[in-house]
Amino acid sequence: MNVADSERIGSALSTVGFEESDDIFDSNVTIVNSCVVRQSSEDKVTAKLDQLSKHKNNEQKNKTIVLMGCMVGPKTDGLEERFPEVDLFLQPQNYEPLINLLYEQKGIDKEGCLSNLDIKPRISSFVPVSHGCDKFCSYCIIPYRRGREISRPIPVIVEEVKKLSDKGVKEVTLLGQNVDSYGFDLSEDINLADLFEAVHEVNGIERIRFLTSHPMDMDIRIIESIANLPKVCKSINLPFQSGSNKILENMRRGYTREDYFELINVIRDKIPNVAMSADAIVGFCGETESDFEDTIDLMKVIKFDKLHTAIYSERKGTIAHRKMKDDVLMADKQRRYKVLNDEQEKIQAELNSKYLGEVNNVMIEGKKRGKIFGRNEQDKLIYVDNLNLNEGEMVDVKIDYVGPWAMKGKVISYVNQA
Numbered sequence: 001m002n003v004a005d006s007e008r009i010g011s012a013l014s015t016v017g018f019e020e021s022d023d024i025f026d027s028n029v030t031i032v033n034s035c036v037v038r039q040s041s042e043d044k045v046t047a048k049l050d051q052l053s054k055h056k057n058n059e060q061k062n063k064t065i066v067l068m069g070c071m072v073g074p075k076t077d078g079l080e081e082r083f084p085e086v087d088l089f090l091q092p093q094n095y096e097p098l099i100n101l102l103y104e105q106k107g108i109d110k111e112g113c114l115s116n117l118d119i120k121p122r123i124s125s126f127v128p129v130s131h132g133c134d135k136f137c138s139y140c141i142i143p144y145r146r147g148r149e150i151s152r153p154i155p156v157i158v159e160e161v162k163k164l165s166d167k168g169v170k171e172v173t174l175l176g177q178n179v180d181s182y183g184f185d186l187s188e189d190i191n192l193a194d195l196f197e198a199v200h201e202v203n204g205i206e207r208i209r210f211l212t213s214h215p216m217d218m219d220i221r222i223i224e225s226i227a228n229l230p231k232v233c234k235s236i237n238l239p240f241q242s243g244s245n246k247i248l249e250n251m252r253r254g255y256t257r258e259d260y261f262e263l264i265n266v267i268r269d270k271i272p273n274v275a276m277s278a279d280a281i282v283g284f285c286g287e288t289e290s291d292f293e294d295t296i297d298l299m300k301v302i303k304f305d306k307l308h309t310a311i312y313s314e315r316k317g318t319i320a321h322r323k324m325k326d327d328v329l330m331a332d333k334q335r336r337y338k339v340l341n342d343e344q345e346k347i348q349a350e351l352n353s354k355y356l357g358e359v360n361n362v363m364i365e366g367k368k369r370g371k372i373f374g375r376n377e378q379d380k381l382i383y384v385d386n387l388n389l390n391e392g393e394m395v396d397v398k399i400d401y402v403g404p405w406a407m408k409g410k411v412i413s414y415v416n417q418a
């Protein structure tokens, strides 16, 4: 979501004549887009702001520093005191004050720059479809910083996807903090399945992905539309966070481990070739060894293709911070984190081994360490032997190497040229 926000603000600024700079100290305007989902992310932002403030005081007094993103809440007094060198504090998606400030400071012509976003497209681009979240999980700061959930209307999203397609984009990832509740605020009859159908009609778009799902809101219509619409990738990220019912209740996730198992069964029944990924947190308040064992048990039974893992860290302002005790020792959190990741690596190696010898359709995304790579529909990273392929080309690849994190293969046919 932050990458998508940065792309949008970058686009608005390039429309009015700014150029992107690689050097944050050399630029006239530096915008720090903050993520505070974990303490370590916030610490990085603070360190960057300290460096920028020092540079401004010593060498570039007329530099404009902007802090945007989730670190900025509705009240900014505390931040203003802490970072006096910062010129502006912007809440997520609230770009207008920045354009107004630059209009005042630099005399830019701001007409139309926010309404005609001219995003520099990548072959696979993000499209925010909703902002904010209404769930209020007890550990999460997002609803307080990004606000209540607001969905963008389907025609507006489709128009944006068409523009991206005209510029050569082949894959879009529809983004929402809780993408499965897309449309709840628009009308009782609209949900993510309707959005999938509308985006599916856009010529030139070959693949549609979506992030992030919530077990409470992924209904049968959404599941069936993923199964039935060929462009919607059979790859679902469905965070479970903990395998323990006690911890799930304390996290205020709204489902039990039994509900989660049932949902996975429905998904796998309707979409047999689906790749499942998930998010899990270890060391949440009150997590005992037995609660952690429940998490290990759940991930071993389900066998996720990918698991994003995190150590719980307290976030000021959340329900957990106000009402619960962060009582798991850091040494235990770290040990559990390692056990979880070690188990996941074994599972990924096992699941990926089934791809050996298979032919997969791969969309080329770029070059890494001198090698061309792309992804299959299940979001698996695949390196290919042909160095002459360009971004966006679709090729059939025969897999001849599999590892837990990536695969390799030979291009055996070209599906289309970029």
Ligand code: SF4
Residues within 6 Å of the ligand: 133, 134, 135, 136, 137, 140, 141, 142, 143, 177, 178, 214
């Ligand atoms: S659903 Fe996701 S974004 Fe919303 S409160 Fe829960 S963890 Fe945070």
